[in-house]
Amino acid sequence: xxxxxxxxxxxxxxxxxxxxxxxxxxxxxxxxxxxxxxxxxxxxxxxxxxxxxxxxxxxxxxxxxxxxxxxxxxxxxxxxxxxxxxxxxxxxxxxxxxxxxxxxxxxxxxxxxxxxxxxxxxxxxxxxxx
Amino acid sequence: xxxxxxxxxxxxxxxxxxxxxxxxxxxxxxxxxxxxxxxxxxxxxxxxxxxxxxxxxxxxxxxxxxxxxxxxxxxxxxxxxxxxxxxxxxxxxxxxxxxxxxxxxxxxxxxxxxxxxxxxxxxxxxxxxxxxxxxxxxxxxxxxxxxxxxxxxxxxxxxxxxxxxxxxxxxxxxxxxxxxxxxxxxxxxxxxxxxxxxxxxxxxxxxxxxxxxxxxxxxxxxxxxxxxxxxxxxxxxxxxxxxxxxxxxx
Numbered sequence: 201x202x203x204x205x206x207x208x209x210x211x212x213x214x215x216x217x218x219x220x221x222x223x224x225x226x227x228x229x230x231x232x233x234x235x236x237x238x239x240x241x242x243x244x245x246x247x248x249x250x251x252x253x254x255x256x257x258x259x260x261x262x263x264x265x266x267x268x269x270x271x272x273x274x275x276x277x278x279x280x281x282x283x284x285x286x287x288x289x290x291x292x293x294x295x296x297x298x299x300x301x302x303x304x305x306x307x308x309x310x311x312x313x314x315x316x317x318x319x320x321x322x323x324x325x326x327x328x329x330x
Numbered sequence: 331x332x333x334x335x336x337x338x339x340x341x342x343x344x345x346x347x348x349x350x351x352x353x354x355x356x357x358x359x360x361x362x363x364x365x366x367x368x369x370x371x372x373x374x375x376x377x378x379x380x381x382x383x384x385x386x387x388x389x390x391x392x393x394x395x396x397x398x399x400x401x402x403x404x405x406x407x408x409x410x411x412x413x414x415x416x417x418x419x420x421x422x423x424x425x426x427x428x429x430x431x432x433x434x435x436x437x438x439x440x441x442x443x444x445x446x447x448x449x450x451x452x453x454x455x456x457x458x459x460x461x462x463x464x465x466x467x468x469x470x471x472x473x474x475x476x477x478x479x480x481x482x483x484x485x486x487x488x489x490x491x492x493x494x495x496x497x498x499x500x501x502x503x504x505x506x507x508x509x510x511x512x513x514x515x516x517x518x519x520x521x522x523x524x525x526x527x528x529x530x531x532x533x534x535x536x537x538x539x540x541x542x543x544x545x546x547x548x549x550x551x552x553x554x555x556x557x558x559x560x561x562x563x564x565x566x567x568x569x570x571x572x573x574x575x576x577x578x579x580x
Contacts, residue, residue, distance in 0.1 A: 215556055220357050223552060224545045229542065266482055269416055270409035272493075275480035 213324050219317070226313045227325065229306050236303045243296040250289045257282060344522055351544045352389060355549040356384065359364035361560040379554045386547045393540050400533045407526045411519065414501055418515045421497050 257265065257278070265281045266273035276284075314327050358364045364441045365375060378445050479495040503521065513521060 213556075213559070214360075215552060217357055217359070220549060220552060224548050227544060227548045244474075264480075269481075270413040271483065272413075273482040274416065275482075301398055 213321060219320060222313055222317055223325075226310060226317065229310050229313070233306050233310065236299055236306065240296065240299050240303065241300060243292055246292050247289065247296060250285055250292060254282075254285050254289070257285065283301065340554055344397060346542075350539060352386075352539070352543055353547065354542075355546040355553065357549055358553055358556070359547065361556050365557070365560070372557055372564070375557050376561075379557070383547065383550050383554070386543060386550065390540070390543055390547070393536060393543065397533065397536050397540065400529055403535070404526065404529050407522055407529060410503070411522045411526065414515055414518050414522065417479065417495065417498065417501065418519075421499075 219312060263278055264275045265278055267276045267281045267284065268274075317325055356432060364370075365372065368375070370378065455539055481493050482490045485491045498515075500512050500514050501518045502510050503518055504510050
């Protein structure tokens with residue numbers, strides 16, 4: 201799972217505590233970035249599913265709809281189900297937005313750190329995905 | 331963190347020397363100083379740090395497993411809360427409902443004729459008893475059977491059954507270890523909320539532990555690379571032909 205921090209052989213490059221902390225931060229950000237990508241994928245799927253459910257609901261004309269709560273399907277009147285789906289859609293959409301914002305901020309922070317670290321270490325450090 | 335310049339091993343100041351049993355990896359200011367002061371030569375220093383790295387990895391696996399468990403537990407508790415909330419919300423709004431039916435959906439199992447007959451016999455009995463209830467209800471002026479929720483639940487894979495859930499003030503919660511306890515709806519909600527809070531708090535602590543651990547892993551990896559480079563550099567300086575080795579694997 202390494203995002204490489206290999207150094208090329210030979211150079212006696214001094215690594216200060218500040219450099220180490222930068223590297224640590226970069227590693228943390230990178231991990232968080234991958235977690236966020238998974239979370240975003242999951243949230244997008246959920247959004248799509250809710251969208252499909254909403255559409256199906258419109259197409260069907262049953263009065264009582266079976267709505268999943270926990271492990272069981274509860275019989276609910278249609279309007280209630282519609283409302284619930286709308287609420288869930290909004291909540292999921294909001295959380296998706298938040299996740300995407302966090303991801304963007306992380307990407308820019310990582311770019312900053314890359315600049316700093318490459319400036320100091322040039323070829324001695326590898327910060328790319330392998 | 332303040333650099334403790336008086337530290338003899340030439341290491342930088344750490345915020346923590348350990349966290350919940352995980353030792354911190356000391357940052358080395360200068361490799362040469364470190365090697366001469368610790369009495370290590372390059373190889374034994376490398377071996378020491380490699381072993382440390384392995385130990386960190388073992389702990390990381392354990393923490394990741396715990397994290398996965400918690401991350402599965404939290405949605406479970408939230409689902410339970412939702413069910414209790416739904417039951418509470420629908421109290422007193424239900425209509426009198428009659429006739430629960432056993433529904434076989436998408437069931438491809440073939441039954442022996444005997445089994446089928448006995449299943450249907452049960453079903454008929456069931457319907458007959460419902461009819462009796464219906465008759466007595468029609469007679470009485472008070473309807474005592476108020477159902478707040480009709481729910482289809484999975485009996486077995488592909489087989490669902492319908493449950494009429496009456497208005498109720500209490501629910502049963504599965505506490506684990508084959509123990510199920512009845513609670514009033516309010517108590518159940520409070521208990522579940524408490525469990526949820528605890529689980530979320532534990533998860534936060536766990537995530538912080540993992541971050542700390544990963545930092546130590548990174549420091550150790552960089553240390554290994556630096557010792558390795560120093561060693562190569564030394565060999566060159568001492569004009570010993572270095573073996574062509576690829577850079578230390580990060």
